[in-house]
Amino acid sequence: MNIQSFLINANKKNITIDFNNGEVACLPFEYLRVFTPTANKPTKQNSLVTHKKDVVLTTIENLGKHGYRFIFNDQHNAIYSTEYIALLVQEHDTRWQHYLTNLKASGHSREAMINITQL
Secondary structure, eight states, X not given: OOEEEEEEETTTTEEEEEETTSOEEEEEHHHHHHTOGGGGSOOSSOOOOOSOXXXXXXXXXXXXXXXXXXXXXXXXXXXXOHHHHHHHHHTHHHHHHHHHHHHHHXXXXXXXXXXXXXX
């Protein structure tokens, strides 16, 4: 399954993904940021990504066979393969509920730590 196009909707804080098999999926920016590929690599401390409710996906760069670089307004960027994006679509409900459960148990929040207003 290949990706034909992305549509970034900053107002709704999500992207719409058109796959070449006719499937269309919509994923929230926060979900993509929380489940960034770098957050799923084994480390000494598997830290929970928190405070990303207001994060915005600003740019998607096509990296050919490697996938797509997603750049967020919190200065984070990561490479998402087509396979990983398809997995995020397929497992959205399960992953999100698991995340919310872990977030609540940790005592952290989805809310931004500080509000920044552009003048």
